[in-house]
Amino acid sequence: MSTTPHLSVRVRLPLDRFDLDVDIETTHRVTGIFGVSGSGKTTLLETVAGLRRGAKGTIRFGEEAWLDSSRRHWLPPERRGIGYVPQDSLLFPHLDVLENLRSGRGRALRGGHDFDRTLESVVRVLDIGALLGREVNTLSGGERQRVSLGRALCSGPSLLLLDEPLASLDVGMRRKVLPFLYRVQAEFALPMLVVSHNPVEVQALCEDLIVLREGHIIARGEPRTVLTRPEVFPLAEHEGFENILPGHLVETRSDASMVRIGHGADGPVVVVSRSHLAAGSRLLLGIPADEIMLALERPNGLSARNVVPAHVEEVQSIGDLRLITVRVPGGAPPLVVEVTADALAELHCEPGTDLFIIIKASAVTLYEDRSGEEG
Amino acid sequence: MTETTLEALKTTLMWASLSTVLVMIPGVMLAYVLARYDFAGKKAISTLFSLPLVLPPTAVGYLLLQLFATDGLFGSETLGFDLDVILTWKGVVIACSVMATPLVVRTARVSFEGVDPRYEDMARTLGHGRFITFINYTLPLAARGLLTAMILGFTRAVGEFGATIVLAGNIPGRTQTLSAAIYSAQQAGREDEANFLLGVALAVGFAAIFITEYLSQKQAAAGLTRR
Numbered sequence: 001m002s003t004t005p006h007l008s009v010r011v012r013l014p015l016d017r018f019d020l021d022v023d024i025e026t027t028h029r030v031t032g033i034f035g036v037s038g039s040g041k042t043t044l045l046e047t048v049a050g051l052r053r054g055a056k057g058t059i060r061f062g063e064e065a066w067l068d069s070s071r072r073h074w075l076p077p078e079r080r081g082i083g084y085v086p087q088d089s090l091l092f093p094h095l096d097v098l099e100n101l102r103s104g105r106g107r108a109l110r111g112g113h114d115f116d117r118t119l120e121s122v123v124r125v126l127d128i129g130a131l132l133g134r135e136v137n138t139l140s141g142g143e144r145q146r147v148s149l150g151r152a153l154c155s156g157p158s159l160l161l162l163d164e165p166l167a168s169l170d171v172g173m174r175r176k177v178l179p180f181l182y183r184v185q186a187e188f189a190l191p192m193l194v195v196s197h198n199p200v201e202v203q204a205l206c207e208d209l210i211v212l213r214e215g216h217i218i219a220r221g222e223p224r225t226v227l228t229r230p231e232v233f234p235l236a237e238h239e240g241f242e243n244i245l246p247g248h249l250v251e252t253r254s255d256a257s258m259v260r261i262g263h264g265a266d267g268p269v270v271v272v273s274r275s276h277l278a279a280g281s282r283l284l285l286g287i288p289a290d291e292i293m294l295a296l297e298r299p300n301g302l303s304a305r306n307v308v309p310a311h312v313e314e315v316q317s318i319g320d321l322r323l324i325t326v327r328v329p330g331g332a333p334p335l336v337v338e339v340t341a342d343a344l345a346e347l348h349c350e351p352g353t354d355l356f357i358i359i360k361a362s363a364v365t366l367y368e369d370r371s372g373e374e375g
Numbered sequence: 376m377t378e379t380t381l382e383a384l385k386t387t388l389m390w391a392s393l394s395t396v397l398v399m400i401p402g403v404m405l406a407y408v409l410a411r412y413d414f415a416g417k418k419a420i421s422t423l424f425s426l427p428l429v430l431p432p433t434a435v436g437y438l439l440l441q442l443f444a445t446d447g448l449f450g451s452e453t454l455g456f457d458l459d460v461i462l463t464w465k466g467v468v469i470a471c472s473v474m475a476t477p478l479v480v481r482t483a484r485v486s487f488e489g490v491d492p493r494y495e496d497m498a499r500t501l502g503h504g505r506f507i508t509f510i511n512y513t514l515p516l517a518a519r520g521l522l523t524a525m526i527l528g529f530t531r532a533v534g535e536f537g538a539t540i541v542l543a544g545n546i547p548g549r550t551q552t553l554s555a556a557i558y559s560a561q562q563a564g565r566e567d568e569a570n571f572l573l574g575v576a577l578a579v580g581f582a583a584i585f586i587t588e589y590l591s592q593k594q595a596a597a598g599l600t601r602r
Binding site: 082107108 | 491493494496497498499500501502503504512515516518
């Protein structure tokens with residue numbers, strides 16, 4: 001596997017209410033920038049893209065200098081080799097879907113890419129084959145985002161910049177588009193910078209998360225760990241904190257599906273609402289932190305379908321809330337459980353405690369990759 | 376119907392077309408600059424290029440006459456050679472071009488202002504330089520408005536009278552335009568001829584405005600779906 005080029009962004013840019021002032025070095029393949037709206041995220045992304053002038057400092061990607069204000073050096077956006085996916089898609093209204101996808105063909109060819117092959121795999125991965133002849137103003141929001149993502153991928157970029165890829169979509173549409181983003185992340189070996197205020201999105205996509213508040217970095221690290229920090233959690237909780245775990249489908253019965261958590265064969269199996277996917281398909285599970293219950297002993301006579309043994313790793317206090325990080329067997333990422341201070345006091349749980357987590361089947365959201373679906 | 380009248384009709388359409396072409400290229404470029412950039416003196420330039428819209432056309436013609444007179448800024452004494460503008464077809468084309476400029480620049484500017492500059496940003500992130508972005512993205516997105524600008528400029532040139540008659544005169548068979556021919560026919564009492572020319576003027580004007588109405592409606596519809 002090739003190493004990801006080094007991205008370094010050290011910029012200062014005066015904005016209306018505060019200065020954007022960041023110093024980011026990353027070699028992670030997918031870096032997220034998280035923050036509430038108005039925190040300077042989009043400005044930062046536009047500065048990296050070369051769409052916003054006036055920043056002082058340096059931006060480097062791999063061997064190239066994109067900005068070096070001390071040397072009065074500024075590389076225009078067309079020479080940065082980026083794939084930019086704005087929040088509102090910005091598909092060219094005078095071109096149809098295929099023409100939009102082909103609008104970066106010249107750059108792709110100059111960069112030595114096999115355009116037709118890229119187009120073919122982009123169309124397959126994003127499942128947009130049926131849309132190619134359509135006028136862009138007839139597309140739904142989710143379709144527009146997929147075409148916009150496809151257009152960027154087809155242009156042969158060396159860095160993908162995503163600005164709130166799911167923000168303009170309603171909840172149902174987000175569930176449909178997120179798996180496509182996840183597939184792009186998995187199938188195209190492209191470094192990505194993702195701006196988002198959606199905890200689900202950043203957990204599903206990012207390896208490294210940077211939290212921005214009023215133009216400054218306030219936290220950075222592995223997404224789940226960062227999102228549960230006391231200074232960050234209130235920002236994430238605004239959207240409802242959801243644990244995002246990888247899994248794969250074991251089997252589907254008449255009324256429900258069984259999903260094994262984690263990539264391995266020894267993760268716990270949970271019952272979820274019925275999926276249309278074939279057995280063995282990979283998917284993402286979303287489990288809201290406040291929908292998980294804790295029990296010190298395996299409960300009897302319970303309507304909830306899933307009781308999974310777990311081990312407490314960490315207990316954090318944020319105001320009246322307690323966040324308990326637990327690990328389930330099988331090497332899956334830890335889960336965060338949100339309980340009140342009173343509830344925790346009764347449980348007497350602390351790092352090291354073994355207990356059970358209880359999850360209702362209906363509380364689990366499946367972020368399914370529907371592109372392989374029949375019919 | 377005299378032969379010179381038909382000749383006036385033919386040459387008017389030719390001169391108006393030539394004027395439109397001459398105005399469109401720099402006019403569209405100026406309109407784009409006015410729509411997209413802020414710079415010192417922008418308002419002054421914008422006002423200057425709108426002046427022919429509000430000045431009496433004969434005043435514009437007289438100003439042009441001064442400029443192209445032998446001792447004027449573009450006269451033979453200043454330049455060292457003769458542009459041969461006064462009382463020639465070149466004078467007609469220059470007068471028509473100057474009078475059509477404000478309509479072209481103002482209409483084109485509005486249509487560029489209606490194109491979201493973020494589409495241009497988008498095109499540039501896809502590897503297109505400024506020029507290709509302008510040609511392949513900005514121009515097509517502004518196309519309907521630019522076509523309207525061209526039609527308005529053309530009809531203004533066809534109907535030009537005041538500035539033309541001062542700079543180029545009204546010489547049948549040489550510098551006589553459609554509007555001057557109507558004037559001459561009416562003055563000389565050649566009613567059939569005047570009526571015929573009136574019909575032509577009505578047809579050209581109606582067609583032009585009808586097309587711009589149609590285009591602006593389509594543009595409005597496209598603008599709605601885009602948002």
